[in-house]
Amino acid sequence: MSGSLLKVESLTKHYGRGTGFLRKTEPAVRAVEDVSFSVEAGETLCIVGESGCGKSTVARLLMRIVEPTAGRVIIDGVDIAGLKSHALRAWRRRMQMVFQDPYSSLNPRLTAGQIITEPVENFERLRRKQSQALAAELLRKVGLAPDMMHRLPSELSGGQRQRLGIARALALQPSLIIADEAVSALDVSVQAQILNLLMDLQQQLGIAFVFISHDLSVVEHIGHRVAVMYLGRIVELASCEALFAMPVHPYTEALIAAAPVPDPTRVRREVPVEGEVPSPINPPSGCTFHPRCPIAVERCRIERPPLVPMADGRVVACHVRAPALDIHAECSRKDADRSEAVNPELSFAVGRSDFP
Numbered sequence: 592m593s594g595s596l597l598k599v600e601s602l603t604k605h606y607g608r609g610t611g612f613l614r615k616t617e618p619a620v621r622a623v624e625d626v627s628f629s630v631e632a633g634e635t636l637c638i639v640g641e642s643g644c645g646k647s648t649v650a651r652l653l654m655r656i657v658e659p660t661a662g663r664v665i666i667d668g669v670d671i672a673g674l675k676s677h678a679l680r681a682w683r684r685r686m687q688m689v690f691q692d693p694y695s696s697l698n699p700r701l702t703a704g705q706i707i708t709e710p711v712e713n714f715e716r717l718r719r720k721q722s723q724a725l726a727a728e729l730l731r732k733v734g735l736a737p738d739m740m741h742r743l744p745s746e747l748s749g750g751q752r753q754r755l756g757i758a759r760a761l762a763l764q765p766s767l768i769i770a771d772e773a774v775s776a777l778d779v780s781v782q783a784q785i786l787n788l789l790m791d792l793q794q795q796l797g798i799a800f801v802f803i804s805h806d807l808s809v810v811e812h813i814g815h816r817v818a819v820m821y822l823g824r825i826v827e828l829a830s831c832e833a834l835f836a837m838p839v840h841p842y843t844e845a846l847i848a849a850a851p852v853p854d855p856t857r858v859r860r861e862v863p864v865e866g867e868v869p870s871p872i873n874p875p876s877g878c879t880f881h882p883r884c885p886i887a888v889e890r891c892r893i894e895r896p897p898l899v900p901m902a903d904g905r906v907v908a909c910h911v912r913a914p915a916l917d918i919h920a921e922c923s924r925k926d927a928d929r930s931e932a933v934n935p936e937l938s939f940a941v942g943r944s945d946f947p
C-alpha cells in the first residue's frame with residue numbers, strides 16, 4: 592500500500608470539553624477512535640454511518656481544519672501534521688472539499704465566475720481574460736453554461752449551486768476531493784445528476800474521492816470501497832460490491848436492512864437494530880456495538896474486537912463473525928504437529944488488508 596494517494600493511520604480525535612461546574616474537568620467527546628484506511632488514485636472510498644458516528648470529523652481531520660489527538664494523515668508520502676504554513680498552502684491545492692450545503696458554502700456576494708477562480712487567485716494573479724476563460728472552462732466541465740459566470744449564487748438552483756461548488760473544487764486540479772454529504776440537500780433526481788457528474792469527472796481526470804454519506808443508496812451508486820463507522824470507529828471496510836452482497840458486521844447488516852430497497856425484486860433480511868446510539872463521551876466497554884447487537888456474546892462486553900482481514904479483502908471488527916486467531920498459539924501447535932501442511936482455519940485470515 593506504499594503507493595496510496597492518501598493513507599490514514601490510527602487517526603483519533605477527542606474534543607476536549609474543558610472545565611465545567613466546580614472546575615471539574617468534563618470528559619472528552621471521543622469523536623474518532625483509531626481510524627485507518629487508504630485511498631488509491633482515481634478511487635472512491637465512501638464513509639457511512641449514523642449521525643454522530645464521526646464522519647464529518649474524519650473529513651475535517653483530512654483537511655486539517657481540526658488537529659488530531661493522535662494518528663497521521665499522509666498524502667503522497669508526506670505527513671501533513673509536519674507541514675508549516677507555506678508547505679501546507681501548497682499541499683492544500685491537492686485536496687479540495689465539496690460541502691453538504693450549496694446555499695451556505697458559497698459567498699453570496701461573489702459571482703459564479705469569481706467563486707470559481709478565487710482559489711486559483713489565492714496562488715497566482717490572473718488577467719481578466721484568463722480568469723474568464725478558466726471560469727468558462729470549469730462551468731462547461733460541470734455541465735453549466737459559461738454565461739452563468741455573471742450570476743450570483745442566489746440566482747441559481749440547488750443543483751446548479753452544487754455544480755458550482757464542484758467547479759470551484761476542480762479549479763486547483765486536485766488529486767483528491769472530500770465530499771461531505773455533497774448530495775444530501777438535493778432532490779433525488781438532482782442527486783443522481785450530481786453523482787453521475789462526479790463519476791464522469793473521476794473517469795476524465797482520475798480524481799480520488801472520499802465520499803461521506805449516511806445514504807446507502809448513494810454509496811452503492813458511487814463507491815468502490817466503503818468504510819462503515821460506528822461510534823467513532825471503523826467496524827467494516829469492504830469493496831462496495833462485497834459489502835452490499837454480504838455484509839459481515841451485524842451493524843452493517845442492520846444499516847443495509849434498514850435502507851429502502853429501490854429494486855422490489857431484491858429481498859433484504861429484516862435485521863432490527865434496537866436501542867439508541869450510545870454517547871461518545873462514555874462509550875460502552877468491549878465492542879461499542881454490543882448493547883444493540885443481536886448476536887453479542889460475553890466476550891463482546893469485555894474485549895474490543897480488532898479489525899480482522901478476511902479472504903475477500905475486507906476487514907471486520909466482530910468477535911462472532913470475524914474472530915481474531917491467536918496466530919502465535921496456532922503456529923506453535925503447527926510446529927508440534929508437522930503432519931498437517933495447511934490449516935484451513937488460518938487461510939481465511941490471509942487477504943488484502945486495509946491496514947496501512
Ligand SMILES: Nc1ncnc2c1ncn2[C@@H]1O[C@H](COP(=O)(O)OP(=O)(O)OP(=O)(O)O)[C@@H](O)[C@H]1O
Binds near residue numbers: 606640643648805
Ligand atoms: N467541535 C466539537 N466539539 C465537541 N464535540 C463535537 C464537535 N464536533 C463534533 N462533535 C461531536 O463528535 C461526534 C461526531 O460528530 P461528527 O459531526 O463527526 O459526526 P457525523 O457522523 O458527521 O454526524 P452527522 O451525520 O450528523 O453530520 C458527535 O458526538 C458530535 O457531537
